[in-house]
Amino acid sequence: MAVQTVATDTDTDLSLGPAAALSCRECGERFPLGPVFACEACFGPLEIAYDLPGGDPEELRKRIEAGPDSIWRYAPLLPVPADVADKPNLNPGFTRLVRADNLARELGVTGGLYVKDDSGNPTHSFKDRVVAIAVEAARAFGFTTLSCSSTGNLAGAVGAAAARAGLRSCVFIPHDLEQGKVVMAAVYGGDLVGIEGTYDDVNRFCSELIGDPIGEGWGFVNVNLRPYYAEGSKTLAYEICEQLGWRLPDQLVVPIASGSQLTKIDKGLRELIALGLVEDRPYKIFGAQAEGCSPVARAFKDGHDVVRPVKPDTIAKSLAIGNPADGPYVLDIARRTGGAVEDVNDGEIVDAIKLLARTEGVFAETAGGVTVGVTRKLIEAGALDPTLTTVVLNTGDGLKTLDAVAPTTGPSAIIRPNLDSFREAGLA
Amino acid sequence: MAVQTVATDTDTDLSLGPAAALSCRECGERFPLGPVFACEACFGPLEIAYDLPGGDPEELRKRIEAGPDSIWRYAPLLPVPADVADKPNLNPGFTRLVRADNLARELGVTGGLYVKDDSGNPTHSFKDRVVAIAVEAARAFGFTTLSCSSTGNLAGAVGAAAARAGLRSCVFIPHDLEQGKVVMAAVYGGDLVGIEGTYDDVNRFCSELIGDPIGEGWGFVNVNLRPYYAEGSKTLAYEICEQLGWRLPDQLVVPIASGSQLTKIDKGLRELIALGLVEDRPYKIFGAQAEGCSPVARAFKDGHDVVRPVKPDTIAKSLAIGNPADGPYVLDIARRTGGAVEDVNDGEIVDAIKLLARTEGVFAETAGGVTVGVTRKLIEAGALDPTLTTVVLNTGDGLKTLDAVAPTTGPSAIIRPNLDSFREAGLA
Numbered sequence: 001m002a003v004q005t006v007a008t009d010t011d012t013d014l015s016l017g018p019a020a021a022l023s024c025r026e027c028g029e030r031f032p033l034g035p036v037f038a039c040e041a042c043f044g045p046l047e048i049a050y051d052l053p054g055g056d057p058e059e060l061r062k063r064i065e066a067g068p069d070s071i072w073r074y075a076p077l078l079p080v081p082a083d084v085a086d087k088p089n090l091n092p093g094f095t096r097l098v099r100a101d102n103l104a105r106e107l108g109v110t111g112g113l114y115v116k117d118d119s120g121n122p123t124h125s126f127k128d129r130v131v132a133i134a135v136e137a138a139r140a141f142g143f144t145t146l147s148c149s150s151t152g153n154l155a156g157a158v159g160a161a162a163a164r165a166g167l168r169s170c171v172f173i174p175h176d177l178e179q180g181k182v183v184m185a186a187v188y189g190g191d192l193v194g195i196e197g198t199y200d201d202v203n204r205f206c207s208e209l210i211g212d213p214i215g216e217g218w219g220f221v222n223v224n225l226r227p228y229y230a231e232g233s234k235t236l237a238y239e240i241c242e243q244l245g246w247r248l249p250d251q252l253v254v255p256i257a258s259g260s261q262l263t264k265i266d267k268g269l270r271e272l273i274a275l276g277l278v279e280d281r282p283y284k285i286f287g288a289q290a291e292g293c294s295p296v297a298r299a300f301k302d303g304h305d306v307v308r309p310v311k312p313d314t315i316a317k318s319l320a321i322g323n324p325a326d327g328p329y330v331l332d333i334a335r336r337t338g339g340a341v342e343d344v345n346d347g348e349i350v351d352a353i354k355l356l357a358r359t360e361g362v363f364a365e366t367a368g369g370v371t372v373g374v375t376r377k378l379i380e381a382g383a384l385d386p387t388l389t390t391v392v393l394n395t396g397d398g399l400k401t402l403d404a405v406a407p408t409t410g411p412s413a414i415i416r417p418n419l420d421s422f423r424e425a426g427l428a
Numbered sequence: 429m430a431v432q433t434v435a436t437d438t439d440t441d442l443s444l445g446p447a448a449a450l451s452c453r454e455c456g457e458r459f460p461l462g463p464v465f466a467c468e469a470c471f472g473p474l475e476i477a478y479d480l481p482g483g484d485p486e487e488l489r490k491r492i493e494a495g496p497d498s499i500w501r502y503a504p505l506l507p508v509p510a511d512v513a514d515k516p517n518l519n520p521g522f523t524r525l526v527r528a529d530n531l532a533r534e535l536g537v538t539g540g541l542y543v544k545d546d547s548g549n550p551t552h553s554f555k556d557r558v559v560a561i562a563v564e565a566a567r568a569f570g571f572t573t574l575s576c577s578s579t580g581n582l583a584g585a586v587g588a589a590a591a592r593a594g595l596r597s598c599v600f601i602p603h604d605l606e607q608g609k610v611v612m613a614a615v616y617g618g619d620l621v622g623i624e625g626t627y628d629d630v631n632r633f634c635s636e637l638i639g640d641p642i643g644e645g646w647g648f649v650n651v652n653l654r655p656y657y658a659e660g661s662k663t664l665a666y667e668i669c670e671q672l673g674w675r676l677p678d679q680l681v682v683p684i685a686s687g688s689q690l691t692k693i694d695k696g697l698r699e700l701i702a703l704g705l706v707e708d709r710p711y712k713i714f715g716a717q718a719e720g721c722s723p724v725a726r727a728f729k730d731g732h733d734v735v736r737p738v739k740p741d742t743i744a745k746s747l748a749i750g751n752p753a754d755g756p757y758v759l760d761i762a763r764r765t766g767g768a769v770e771d772v773n774d775g776e777i778v779d780a781i782k783l784l785a786r787t788e789g790v791f792a793e794t795a796g797g798v799t800v801g802v803t804r805k806l807i808e809a810g811a812l813d814p815t816l817t818t819v820v821l822n823t824g825d826g827l828k829t830l831d832a833v834a835p836t837t838g839p840s841a842i843i844r845p846n847l848d849s850f851r852e853a854g855l856a
Contacts, residue, residue, distance in 0.1 A: 189786030358617030361588030
């Protein structure tokens, strides 16, 4: 059985497992596997086409369950060599799916509410998943330097993964980032370059570098390795279903930055159905944005197919992409599955971070505040059915976005070290 | 078969699994399970005595392996109810055992070097393990408030665990902690009380509170629940051996704060041997301290049995206990197993944090810098055998101690966004 494949007439010596070719998401044109990201014919984005394993679903399930406690248990469904788990990498994934009964009570959800908590990854964000796949592509293409443009999570994920894989790393960031983020990006010992300019300037510089002889041998995880990198997000779908007992959730709430993660989660779910690993039943995917950067939510609400770029202004910096490349695909998926795209403002984001921390002991980064806040809003609006099984993603760690909650989070009281002073504080 | 047990003449209605009684580590006197921590007869510290499961080791191994991916897989060996995994808690543990081949090459270790990376726990330190056990004790004793004195990791662990367990929390800290730590301690919505005074003042206040009617119904995880709490560290020993394929490592390097963790790791290893879960062969336990707070290392080197208290002055704040309660027991274990206790200075701690990050992509907190630094020092001194299997503990997360590396960690270059500027920087 082959699922979502192209014919394997595109021969390749690369050992990237079931990855068969690159395929244009717009015109369907096929290309051999390589470090390219745009269709020569129509400039559309390229993605991986697979020859996925056929045979008895029960056997595949068992093979997966016997695999490592990381994304590599799904190696048969990813563009990675079969022996990937034996190579030095960070082994991300298989993070907790938290049954969130306390939060469910607060939100009135009766059908089962879960938080997929990706703060448990090695560098504490979902980026470890995508970078791990990019590292394998870099190895396959003989790249010796791993690179990216980043404003935070990605820089640390690339630095750490390259260090362990024995690759050089060179990461580009705007020069005026907060010191904490700079430290996290630099501590792994690769080169970290501050660019005098905005994040857009950093991106433009990276594109220039890829085209220059200097950039030979460089794998930019989110540029020339993007088709591979992006596939890492499929593992969120695989894990959620396996952790639910090989069952599709009824509803998923997923954050939108570029939109890539949401589209790959949908791809992953469809693969599981096609392979017979889960029962084929409807699911709804909801997208979550911050009000200060909500071009996809805007388009969804206005019934448009086109996403109009915006200038971001939100505390949810890891989602602050004003011109999301996969926005139109996100709209398609939300509409096809009967989901929606919604946004929340900065105050609602902070409230949602605290709500999740207070109810489940999970300290999410701002992106997690966005998904939890949007979940609450969708329930109140009747768009999300509280009687159905719902999974909400937290893609990062509150420790990385302390500034969001710091102004409104502090001691209940400051007292002198004696019982009278404690009694006076009214907390006894 | 019964291991390390006392006779179960101490009847109890408490459902705390194989926990049979409290037993004085000094005089051996036994007491019923309860929220007490010191021997009535000799004031010695109390610890849990067990009726551990007998029977076929292979069956117990299989039962453990079929359990959850958390410390609850070892519930048959812990003072917790059999159905603990079904209760709301943070499910800590089963963190990565990282095969550290890059670091091994740098240190000249040929026998296999591993880092047990507890930064993957829910609140990113090993404290989640001990607090999870304390929560079960609190439930068993009918406590409604979970409390502790803390300067960092423990406050967050207690706040998060209480939130999820549906207990009130009230955590006491010195009032002048860094804002980041305060935010982490307060975000879970429990009461956080700043005390005008030092950590010692905070501790004294907590002892006063336990004796006062106000403190009724309060479980202080590191005071009146300490015998239960401390047992959580045994799970580090269990996991390391299981992850090595049910095999004892030859050498372990463990940080020393109060010394409790090291003694419980030894206890856990001896239990595994007694139960037949691992082969009975020698292992050596090495203790690691910071030079600015090294009373146990001092006593070890001087050949003393008594640990003379010191005033801590080190960047490794999570290890800065100047009068470590379990110091004498640590000395016993290091001497009995053929290990040692060594210390490193602040500069060596920072170097070791960076070394681990650069080689393995693991960003450790200062305590991890202490163990890696001590490992290097012990190898150079010939005290640790590089041809043997060695496991080094990282008990926390670099994100929580950014200040340690910030002054010496930053960009390789700041450039303008063009290729000429990049070439000039000499990184091409």
